[in-house]
Amino acid sequence: MRTSNRLSSAALLLAVCLGLSALESFLLPVFSIALPGVKLGISNVVILFCIGRRKTRLALLLAVSRALLCAMLFGSPVTLLLSLSGGLVSLLAMHLSRPLLTRGFSFLSVSVAGSVAFQLGQGAASIFLYSTAVLYYLPALLFCAVLTGAILGIVENCLFARVNRLIPTEE
Amino acid sequence: MNATKKDVFFCIITLLLAGCFCIGIYFAPHAAASTLVVFHDSVEIAMYDLRVDREVDVSVDGDFLHLVIKNGTVSVSASDCAGQDCVHAAPISKAGQSILCAPQRILLRLVADGAPDAVVK
Numbered sequence: 482m483r484t485s486n487r488l489s490s491a492a493l494l495l496a497v498c499l500g501l502s503a504l505e506s507f508l509l510p511v512f513s514i515a516l517p518g519v520k521l522g523i524s525n526v527v528i529l530f531c532i533g534r535r536k537t538r539l540a541l542l543l544a545v546s547r548a549l550l551c552a553m554l555f556g557s558p559v560t561l562l563l564s565l566s567g568g569l570v571s572l573l574a575m576h577l578s579r580p581l582l583t584r585g586f587s588f589l590s591v592s593v594a595g596s597v598a599f600q601l602g603q604g605a606a607s608i609f610l611y612s613t614a615v616l617y618y619l620p621a622l623l624f625c626a627v628l629t630g631a632i633l634g635i636v637e638n639c640l641f642a643r644v645n646r647l648i649p650t651e652e
Numbered sequence: 653m654n655a656t657k658k659d660v661f662f663c664i665i666t667l668l669l670a671g672c673f674c675i676g677i678y679f680a681p682h683a684a685a686s687t688l689v690v691f692h693d694s695v696e697i698a699m700y701d702l703r704v705d706r707e708v709d710v711s712v713d714g715d716f717l718h719l720v721i722k723n724g725t726v727s728v729s730a731s732d733c734a735g736q737d738c739v740h741a742a743p744i745s746k747a748g749q750s751i752l753c754a755p756q757r758i759l760l761r762l763v764a765d766g767a768p769d770a771v772v773k
Contacts, residue, residue, distance in 0.1 A: 556734060557755045589659040593666055607752070610694075620673035627666050638653045 490648055491539060494531070498524045498547045499554075506555050521629050522596065525571070529592055529637045530644060532575045533582065540575075544568040563606050570602025571595040588641065589634030596630030597623055685747040685762035688719075688726050693757050702726070702762070715756035726751070726760060 501524040508521065524547060531540035548568055552561035575595040582591065600622045690698040692712045700708065702724045710717040717738065718730040727743035728751060738753035738760075747764035 559754045559757060560735070563754065585656055585658045586662065587653050587655050587659050589655045590662040593663055597666060597670075610754075610757075620670060620676070623670040624667065624674060627663060627670055631663055634659070635655060638655060641653060 491542065494527050494539070495543055495546055498527045498543055499550055501526070502547060502551050503555075522599070522633060525592070525595065525633055526637055526640065528572065529575065529588055529595070529633065530641060532572075532579055532591065533588065533637070533641050534645065534648075535579070537572070537576045537579075540572055541569075544572050559610065562610070563603050566606035567599040567603035570605075571599035574598030587634065588637035589631055592634030592637060593627055593630035596626035596633070600626045685724070685745060685749070685764055687763050688721060689761050689763055690719075691759040691761065694759075710758065712756070712758065715758070717753060717756060717758055719760070726762065728753070728760070731756070 548564040578594040733755040
């Protein structure tokens with residue numbers, strides 16, 4: 482694929498990521514009734530799509546860019562650190578669980594693995610920044626991570642084949 | 653691509669593991685909380701006795717947070733942080749529980765140790 486095509490594809494995916502993150506910021510109070518900071522993580526659908534196409538470096542670029550831009554637009558330096566720590570651990574987990582797609586599993590399992598890893602990474606950053614008191618919420622956050630990961634995985638299962646046809650593959 | 657039985661099995665196993673964590677944490681014996689400790693950037697800045705109902709304004713480096721201590725329960729009723737996670741957090745009442753305001757770097761933590769009625773630094 483030509484460099485310009487690669488660049489425009491990456492820019493398009495980043496724009497979709499940011500748009501979904503903005504949408505999620507409006508929905509946050511609905512999910513936070515039970516637990517503070519619980520998010521659906523809708524924008525991870527784009528990251529999952531890149532993982533599915535074996536484009537882990539592109540997924541890394543999107544994850545870092547999303548965290549930087551969202552912190553500038555909606556958050557703070559602290560939220561940047563928490564978002565980066567969770568995002569990078571989540572990306573690693575999804576990259577390592579990608580082979581499951583060829584062994585009878587679907588995006589549901591990859592997404593659940595990524596969601597759980599995200600909470601663990603963010604929890605580790607919270608302990609570093611604050612204290613172990615935040616661990617009190619970790620079990621419930623892990624439970625919600627499995628649910629939100631499953632929802633995103635089901636969405637990705639429906640979308641992947643359709644969207645994959647729209648974006649040209651590298652020759 | 654559709655979800656398979658293996659996916660369901662994977663989710664169930666993960667849920668069971670998370671559920672075991674939840675049971676362990678939530679049903680472990682907790683000492684009754686007696687004191688609220690307020691931290692900013694990991695530095696203790698105030699302590700309040702939970703036996704005295706009160707409303708407190710915490711103001712640090714231009715950040716504002718309004719606490720309500722009532723019937724041994726602590727909650728945040730107002731804050732000028734961007735995310736408002738602390739305001740939406742459920743009230744806390746047991747030792748070890750905490751409310752975190754990440755943008756303002758303020759942590760509210762309940763402890764079981766005895767303390768003076770109020771200490772503000």
